[in-house]
Amino acid sequence: MDYSEKVIQHFREPHNVGVLEEANAFGKVGSPACGDKTEMYLKIEDGIIKEAKFMTFGCAAAIASSSVATDLLKGMTIEEAKALKNEQVIKELGGLPEAKIHCSVMVEEAVRAALEDYEARQK
Amino acid sequence: MDYSEKVIQHFREPHNVGVLEEANAFGKVGSPACGDKTEMYLKIEDGIIKEAKFMTFGCAAAIASSSVATDLLKGMTIEEAKALKNEQVIKELGGLPEAKIHCSVMVEEAVRAALEDYEARQK
């Protein structure tokens, strides 16, 4: 695989792994049958993401994308987080092989699912 | 080429090469366009082949076949010479590759042509 140094680093020692017990936003995407699945846990206070964690079953790109995305999310406003695109994750990772773009998309979708969950809870 | 030792020997140092000035039987087969041509010269006395020579344009098999055939012919009666088949030449040569059988046939034909020439002259 033509993974960047950054991908390998994040895969080797991913940031923010785990279940965030005090999360008030939760999203999950994927399934075992598909070969990847991500759960995104966010703690949002005053419209700001205070804490972010993930659990991912998937390849190195999926794990590294989750790691980078959770790093990026911390400190973002909800609006900023909504605008988070997979391209930004890829850029942060120093690129992803063609065949692995979809992994970053999965993470983007997991973030969106978590934000929708948060908004649903607010109603 | 899978030539036998014997073929190589006769090709390297063919016996009976040349024009036999005193020949009373002459046969030729083949043409430059075909890629091989043999001339057979025999001197026949009292129904016996006393002398035999050849000139051949052709591959190693053609030259070796001519050499062996002229060796065989010497001392033969006309009847024996008529019965000379290419198989005998091949046997004497220790075999010929499939693709080269026709060279021995050419020599057989040249002998026959020479004997026909002889008979024509007797009339």
Added chain:
Amino acid sequence: MKEVYLDYAATAPIDLDVKQAVDEANEKYFGNASSLHTIGQRAKGQMEQARETIARYINAAEANEVYFTSGGTESDNWAIKGIALAQMEKGKHIITSAIEHHAVLHACEFMEKMGFEVTYLPVARDGSVRIADLKAAIREDTILITIMAANNEIGTIQPIKEIGEIARKRGILFHTDAVQALGSMPLDVQAMQIDLMSISAHKVYGPKGVGAMYIKKGTEIENLMHGGAHELRRRAGTNNVPGIVGFGKAVELLKQNEAVYVAHYTQMRDYLRDRIENELDEVILNGHQEKRLPNNLNVSFAYVEGEALLLSLDMEGICVSTGSACSSGSLKPSHVIEALGLDENYLHGTVRFTVGRQTTKEDIDYTVDRLKSVIARLRSMSPLYKDSKNS
């Protein structure tokens, strides 16, 4: 860092004796084997010795039934396309299995585009083709059965002797892809009633870029490589004499030492298997557990993804493959794993370990130790694992 190579089925390093034979050929037998002069004929002589060695090893009736190619892929393509085109007057139906190597499967798919029909036999959970399925698939217009001798991913050995018998009886040609089988199990083309067989040198510690095909005398086959009159006019291209000489040497080594090699493979593989079975939970051993290649262990680890596992092991210096070494780079489980009907939690966590002549017990111990922590780490971040523990 320590390096442990457990991917011998992908390719094996060249044996030192083989390398020496190749070197010698490069020096002394560099001629074109089609040249009529001495330097060409010397090269040809060496090539014919290699052909003889290989022919004897597989018990061909004649050396001239062995044709040199550029590898297993070419042999497979040639067998399938060449037989299909030469025999299409008789029929346009081919039978193969769902777990063949891509060289066979994609050649078959190409022939489908060319108007042929192909039946892909399913396999049992252990990867075996069922004889009943094969018999049921045979039609009046079946011209070729192509079933591999042993599978490259899961190691399962197919009942090729029975298949050969059925094919011969029904007047159908039988091709077997024996690329992985060579050197690991007996191959006897006459006893097994094989009409065509593909083999490849680099899987048996020979040089890369050389293979061969056994074609039973009298079999009509169209060429794949058209051109010069090499290989009895059946396979054009200047002969790779040094490579062929190396292949011959590699097979000579098999002839001399195969039992020793196989015993070593088996011992290493069984030790690895036992340690994994005893020290890791939620694992499945794929493939047939007795009728299998001695050097192959294929394991599915629940809740983790194969590529992540492969890379994690690679970071520890351990080289293995996931899915098929040849189709890696895609996220889907390989067609072989898919055909086995595994539980979804195991489907994507498959690793193939293949041991070899250089494998040591220390290598295995190191591998299992690292494997345990790698699996633990990946499971610790896997939502599937978490859910399984919570439920």
Added chain:
Amino acid sequence: MKEVYLDYAATAPIDLDVKQAVDEANEKYFGNASSLHTIGQRAKGQMEQARETIARYINAAEANEVYFTSGGTESDNWAIKGIALAQMEKGKHIITSAIEHHAVLHACEFMEKMGFEVTYLPVARDGSVRIADLKAAIREDTILITIMAANNEIGTIQPIKEIGEIARKRGILFHTDAVQALGSMPLDVQAMQIDLMSISAHKVYGPKGVGAMYIKKGTEIENLMHGGAHELRRRAGTNNVPGIVGFGKAVELLKQNEAVYVAHYTQMRDYLRDRIENELDEVILNGHQEKRLPNNLNVSFAYVEGEALLLSLDMEGICVSTGSACSSGSLKPSHVIEALGLDENYLHGTVRFTVGRQTTKEDIDYTVDRLKSVIARLRSMSPLYKDSKNS
């Protein structure tokens, strides 16, 4: 006995630097370039460097336009069959020449069996394809023009730049077999408007069993080798990395030293030519006398037969070829010689001398000395020679 090899066009011995590169690759880069682990990726890295070297040398726009194959024959077969099958919606007409290598001609004949039409352009007495003939042969449904860069037997260089221009203008794909041209003349796929180009390592002192094809980006082509996802899914089969590395090294040497090599070839060839012309009578030099490969001398000797000549020289330790090195073993003059329209007395007495990097002036002197006595001996038993003297 002294041995003089003058058959470098049949195959060249591997260069020592190339051999060293191959050896190193066998040791350090033995992995399967498709494997995801470090050992595989290391092999891949080396392979990609070789691809880059070759791509630059032929001035490809991108390294990925170079695909590795098993040799010139495979490349030629792939180009012709692959383009024909992929482009048949557009038309089923192919143009080639009467003096192509058999790998091209027989692949074309195969496509005729598959329902395509092929025009075989005649050549001038010097072996050149005439541009007017080419233009006249182009039809609405012409999909491919395949004309070799330089002929392997008589050395004539074809006007491929002009052909490329015509083809591009008419929207027809242009393939050139540059197997003999590589290393002996400039090849620039962009300037020459080439869409596909075949090359082979063993003709440039590289390893046997490796070749390549340049395929211009965006060209639709069907695979010849179906199987694994190697070579951007276009050419299946475990990559012969050591061979590929050797090919890369061989081309690197060309890049560095081509002018020196060519000057040496030219000097040796011209010396041989001059001595033969001055010291032997009734000889004809075949091929174009200026537009020709620097290492090739093709001579017809009247009244003698080529194979006898070849064997006689061989007995003196001199290795040459007659007709085509690839089709020897048949009695007919090669299709190339036949296409030239030689006088019948010369037709069968053709010898190809090809000099190489190891050729010395002493080799040439020895060769001419022996040649003279061999010719004299064969003529002394030739009835054709006798008749010519008598008339």
